Amino acid sequence: MSKWNLIINVGRCENCYNCVIAERDEHVGNDFPGYAAPAPAVGDSTIRILRRVQGSAPMVETTYLPVMCNHCDDAPCIRSAPDAIRKRDDGIVIIDPAKAKGRKDIVDSCPYRAIVWNEEQEVPQTWIFDAHLLDQGWKQPRCQQACPTGVFEAVKLEDAAMQQKAANEGLKTLKQRLGAKPRVWYRGLERWETCFIGGSVSAETGGVVDCVQGAKVTLSQEGKPISTATTDGFGDFRFDNLPKGGGAYRVEVSLAHGRASRDCILGESVYLGELRLIQAEETADL
Numbered sequence: 001m002s003k004w005n006l007i008i009n010v011g012r013c014e015n016c017y018n019c020v021i022a023e024r025d026e027h028v029g030n031d032f033p034g035y036a037a038p039a040p041a042v043g044d045s046t047i048r049i050l051r052r053v054q055g056s057a058p059m060v061e062t063t064y065l066p067v068m069c070n071h072c073d074d075a076p077c078i079r080s081a082p083d084a085i086r087k088r089d090d091g092i093v094i095i096d097p098a099k100a101k102g103r104k105d106i107v108d109s110c111p112y113r114a115i116v117w118n119e120e121q122e123v124p125q126t127w128i129f130d131a132h133l134l135d136q137g138w139k140q141p142r143c144q145q146a147c148p149t150g151v152f153e154a155v156k157l158e159d160a161a162m163q164q165k166a167a168n169e170g171l172k173t174l175k176q177r178l179g180a181k182p183r184v185w186y187r188g189l190e191r192w193e194t195c196f197i198g199g200s201v202s203a204e205t206g207g208v209v210d211c212v213q214g215a216k217v218t219l220s221q222e223g224k225p226i227s228t229a230t231t232d233g234f235g236d237f238r239f240d241n242l243p244k245g246g247g248a249y250r251v252e253v254s255l256a257h258g259r260a261s262r263d264c265i266l267g268e269s270v271y272l273g274e275l276r277l278i279q280a281e282e283t284a285d286l
């Protein structure tokens with residue numbers, strides 16, 4: 001049987017909040033019996049936009065990550081409250097607004113912090129994949145409809161086909177180690193999960209300092225080269241997809257203008273600043 005999944009394209013989100021507002025518009029003051037009680041005008045949203053800022057000027061990268069209920073197939077929330085939360089045949093998880101009334105304890109059952117507490121109605125609530133609209137024939141949830149940059153792609157596939165698609169396209173889920181089997185997938189999640197080391201190469205010629213294009217930069221760890229990059233027209237280089245807290249690295253640049261190197265300990269992403277090439281004889285004088 002085909003089931004719903006949501007794919008999120010990381011890197012396309014521009015933090016405009018249209019998806020959050022659309023979801024609020026759908027639920028604030030609106031009662032959908034069997035799906036969701038009316039959301040309060042003031043309260044937490046069931047869709048959140050997280051932010052990560054990496055590097056430092058001038059090499060800064062900001063990433064926004066939409067997060068919501070993952071409609072897990074092995075959902076911790078259902079294990080904690082099987083009487084009040086159910087998984088539908090199409091994969092969507094619903095917290096029953098009547099059966100979950102007064103159950104504030106359910107909020108803490110979600111390891112993704114995807115459940116909010118509705119104080120007015122005294123019910124825990126999540127993003128319900130707009131199941132009430134899909135059941136009326138809608139082909140996509142409102143967040144997808146409202147997003148101007150194509151972040152969301154709702155797809156209805158059999159599980160084997162979805163697994164194949166995920167493998168083919170490098171889709172990942174959040175906190176895979178939990179084994180909750182989320183149905184919300186992320187394309188390009190490495191932009192959220194990994195780090196970069198960057199820098200800018202320059203050289204002084206005739207008393208003028210200029211950026212150096214086309215310099216080969218080598219990244220090494222424990223004395224072994226692990227990657228190379230070439231500087232662009234601004235003298236910039238960047239090594240992506242490095243693990244957070246990856247340890248000690250050395251960056252080396254060598255060109256006719258001279259050579260330069262820099263050591264760093266990678267915790268979060270780092271911009272090394274300017275690496276000025278120094279001629280071999282100058283180096284010997286130091």
Ligand code: SF4
Pocket residue numbers: 068069070071072075076077078093109110111112113114115126180
């Ligand atoms: S993300 Fe949280 S609320 Fe949603 S199904 Fe998984 S455990 Fe339940």
Ligand code: SF4
Pocket residue numbers: 012013014015016017018019020049064066146147148149150151152
């Ligand atoms: S509507 Fe799209 S671009 Fe705007 S915040 Fe939501 S996901 Fe990001």
